[in-house]
Amino acid sequence: MAEVVFSNVQKKFGTFTAVHGLDLNINEGEFVSLLGPSGCGKTTTLRMLAGLEFPSSGDIRIGSRVVNDLAPGERDIAMVFQSYALYPHMTVGDNMAYPLKKRGVKKAEREAAVAKTAELLQLTPLLSRKPRQLSGGQQQRVALGRALVRDPQVFLLDEPLSNLDAKLRGYMRVELVELHRRLGRTMVYVTHDQLEAMTMSDRIAVMEGGKLQQFAPPAEVYAEPANRFVASFIGTPGMTLMDGDLTRQDGCWTFSAPGLSLPVGPLKDIAQPGPACFGVRPEHVRIGEGPVSGLVQVVEKTGHENIVIIGLEGGQRLTGRVPAPQSWTIGESVRLSFDTDFAHIFAAGTHGERLNLTQAPRSANHLNLTTVKTETQS
Amino acid sequence: MSTQKTLLERRYATLGMALIAPTVLIFCAVIVYPLFSAIYLSFYSVFTPTLEGEWVGLSNYSELLQTGRFWNALGNTLIWTIGSLFLQIILGIGIALVLHQNIWFRSLARSLILFPYFISTVVAVLVWKWLFNDLYGILNHLLMKVGIIEFPMDFLGTMPNAMISVILVGAWKYFPFVVIAVLARLQSIPESLYEAAKIDGAGPVARFFDVTLPQLRDVLVVIIMLRAIWDFKEFDMIYLLTGGGPLDDTQTLPLLVYQEAFALNDMGMASAYAVVMMLIMLVFMLVYIRRTKDDGGV
Ligand SMILES: Nc1ncnc2c1ncn2[C@@H]1O[C@H](COP(=O)(O)OP(=O)(O)OP(=O)(O)O)[C@@H](O)[C@H]1O
Ligand SMILES: [Mg+2]
Numbered sequence: 123m124a125e126v127v128f129s130n131v132q133k134k135f136g137t138f139t140a141v142h143g144l145d146l147n148i149n150e151g152e153f154v155s156l157l158g159p160s161g162c163g164k165t166t167t168l169r170m171l172a173g174l175e176f177p178s179s180g181d182i183r184i185g186s187r188v189v190n191d192l193a194p195g196e197r198d199i200a201m202v203f204q205s206y207a208l209y210p211h212m213t214v215g216d217n218m219a220y221p222l223k224k225r226g227v228k229k230a231e232r233e234a235a236v237a238k239t240a241e242l243l244q245l246t247p248l249l250s251r252k253p254r255q256l257s258g259g260q261q262q263r264v265a266l267g268r269a270l271v272r273d274p275q276v277f278l279l280d281e282p283l284s285n286l287d288a289k290l291r292g293y294m295r296v297e298l299v300e301l302h303r304r305l306g307r308t309m310v311y312v313t314h315d316q317l318e319a320m321t322m323s324d325r326i327a328v329m330e331g332g333k334l335q336q337f338a339p340p341a342e343v344y345a346e347p348a349n350r351f352v353a354s355f356i357g358t359p360g361m362t363l364m365d366g367d368l369t370r371q372d373g374c375w376t377f378s379a380p381g382l383s384l385p386v387g388p389l390k391d392i393a394q395p396g397p398a399c400f401g402v403r404p405e406h407v408r409i410g411e412g413p414v415s416g417l418v419q420v421v422e423k424t425g426h427e428n429i430v431i432i433g434l435e436g437g438q439r440l441t442g443r444v445p446a447p448q449s450w451t452i453g454e455s456v457r458l459s460f461d462t463d464f465a466h467i468f469a470a471g472t473h474g475e476r477l478n479l480t481q482a483p484r485s486a487n488h489l490n491l492t493t494v495k496t497e498t499q500s
Numbered sequence: 501m502s503t504q505k506t507l508l509e510r511r512y513a514t515l516g517m518a519l520i521a522p523t524v525l526i527f528c529a530v531i532v533y534p535l536f537s538a539i540y541l542s543f544y545s546v547f548t549p550t551l552e553g554e555w556v557g558l559s560n561y562s563e564l565l566q567t568g569r570f571w572n573a574l575g576n577t578l579i580w581t582i583g584s585l586f587l588q589i590i591l592g593i594g595i596a597l598v599l600h601q602n603i604w605f606r607s608l609a610r611s612l613i614l615f616p617y618f619i620s621t622v623v624a625v626l627v628w629k630w631l632f633n634d635l636y637g638i639l640n641h642l643l644m645k646v647g648i649i650e651f652p653m654d655f656l657g658t659m660p661n662a663m664i665s666v667i668l669v670g671a672w673k674y675f676p677f678v679v680i681a682v683l684a685r686l687q688s689i690p691e692s693l694y695e696a697a698k699i700d701g702a703g704p705v706a707r708f709f710d711v712t713l714p715q716l717r718d719v720l721v722v723i724i725m726l727r728a729i730w731d732f733k734e735f736d737m738i739y740l741l742t743g744g745g746p747l748d749d750t751q752t753l754p755l756l757v758y759q760e761a762f763a764l765n766d767m768g769m770a771s772a773y774a775v776v777m778m779l780i781m782l783v784f785m786l787v788y789i790r791r792t793k794d795d796g797g798v
Contacts, residue, residue, distance in 0.1 A: 174695050195701035207692035211714035220710070221700035268700070 124185045124275035131180035155319035158329035164312040200269035201278040208253040215249040258285040277309040350468040368398040380436025393477045397470040407442035412459025418450045542771035560772035577752040581731040587671035592678020617676035625740040685719040725788040
């Protein structure tokens with residue numbers, strides 16, 4: 123009974139609009155990430171849900187209750203703050219027990235709950251310390267513990283893993299997903315780390331400039347970005363985006379840029395000839411043969427694969443990615459082609475809408491192609 | 501780690517010595533020397549105008565402990581210090597909390613609140629004596645008009661009115677110090693602590709006791725210690741307001757020292773009182789040092 127619904131929620135700070143008419147339907151028990159660059163309004167959105175910030179207009183609903191007029195303590199939520207916000211004068215144990223204490227939970231029960239949560243977060247040896255005697259990562263886990271110790275309807279997490287080292291972050295990611303599965307509670311998770319969002323979420327809400335850009339499962343956000351911003355924001359290394367022109371002849375679309383002319387698949391009805399943008403992910407660039415030629419400019423070796431940056435004749439740069447044993451030397455001239463099934467066409471502008479139609483069925487198709495590719499390679 | 505000092509360490513040490521030397525010299529001249537001469541004088545019976553006298557050993561001290569004047573003054577000093585300190589703290593915290601809110605006249609109020617603290621004691625006491633005056637004072641006028649009293653009250657000439665008046669004026673004069681110190685601390689408490697407490701289900705009262713007060717604890721220890729020491733040795737305000745009267749009912753230790761030294765011309769005795777005062781304040785100091793060392797604070 124705890125879906126979370128934002129209907130046309132707007133937040134203004136003075137004349138500055140931090141969140142524009144946000145509509146978001148988060149299902150009960152869903153793990154949703156708010157993902158976006160710094161300053162895009164993620165924290166503001168979360169704080170409105172927590173009741174720490176009041177929407178300038180619109181409604182927020184948790185379960186069956188519109189919570190606009192409910193105090194944070196009445197919303198049955200728990201939150202992990204970006205800055206931890208641990209009570210400095212209380213021990214770790216008291217910090218974690220505090221929300222229970224304020225809700226009138228008996229001492230014995232409190233202690234049991236704290237002990238259990240501390241065990242989960244590997245905090246047991248630290249229970250009698252004060253927050254200032256902890257490292258940043260430990261403090262963050264205590265903050266997480268203070269939220270997890272209760273069983274609220276919705277968990278709100280504001281970049282809870284940002285200060286952990288890579289190994290602990292990986293561990294906590296798995297733990298959180300596992301925890302979410304076990305508790306079955308709705309979780310709203312703010313992050314600017316796409317890896318976190320991609321690996322943990324049921325759905326990702328990509329935000330930018332206070333506007334919702336796309337709200338979809340991770341695979342969909344990756345494979346079918348709603349617009350050019352999402353395409354460029356998601357994926358490391360990022361999608362190659364090239365500006366050029368779209369022309370139509372006999373019902374067939376062609377994208378052309380200096381030194382490049384590509385036939386493109388079926389487009390949406392709204393597509394218009396004129397300036398447009400061609401996007402292709404590094405894994406869909408096939409280096410070795412093809413109609414396009416370029417010069418290898420940079421090769422980045424990550425161990426299991428190599429990222430190859432190629433300068434095209436028209437001056438554009440393009441990123442490709444190949445398994446580790448294959449490599450190219452800098453300055454080498456190569457030919458390449460694109461997996462046009464996975465290439466995208468966006469309308470002009472930084473937030474130009476994606477114009478190509480989805481290739482269905484996506485996942486099967488994708489699997490299929492991968493195997494075909496492997497076969498051709500071997 | 502070798503215990504041998506390196507050349508660099510020795511150079512730093514020399515530089516350090518050179519830098520603190522002037523301070524140490526001045527400190528000796530204006531603090532250590534008077535301190536020791538007070539202790540020295542307290543073993544003599546000294547006639548103030550000539551500063552001549554003879555060694556009397558501990559007799560000043562035994563006289564001090566036997567006469568009622570010392571105990572009376574000590575009692576008055578404690579009543580005055582505790583009473584006025586208590587009001588200063590309560591008033592100071594209360595007003596700091598109000599000024600910490602986002603009220604539109606906040607910056608104006610903040611500067612106005614400092615007024616009693618910055619006004620010269622002589623001026624403040626003169627104004628208060630007017631207010632207290634039983635013939636033409638506004639306080640009596642208002643109280644009679646409202647009907648609380650029938651005849652003018654003698655605020656400064658009778659007990660316990662005199663002590664209460666002294667305590668009230670003291671609280672009025674010194675509470676701004678508490679306001680400023682507490683306000684500064686309040687502003688440095690992260691807002692997120694309050695937000696976390698709200699989400700954890702704490703109401704306004706619980707937030708005050710669970711977030712604000714623990715955060716204020718350290719600054720309050722410092723304020724209370726400082727104000728206790730300053731109130732304990734307060735002289736000018738009380739002297740100007742009541743002169744220690746009626747009789748010696750508001751005579752505190754500093755007034756007694758002054759009286760012994762310059763009215764009764766017994767510098768030796770006055771020094772003995774001063775030394776005892778210093779010993780009492782030393783206790784405050786030790787408590788303070790213990791408190792601040794116990795727990796490095798938050
Ligand atoms: N109290 C405030 N007053 C004015 N502007 C604010 C306030 N809080 C946030 N903003 C502005 O609203 C925008 C969104 O802020 P928000 O904190 O939601 O960003 P964010 O997405 O959480 O970024 P980050 O990843 O850096 O935490 C920012 O441009 C910020 O400057
Ligand atoms: Mg944020």
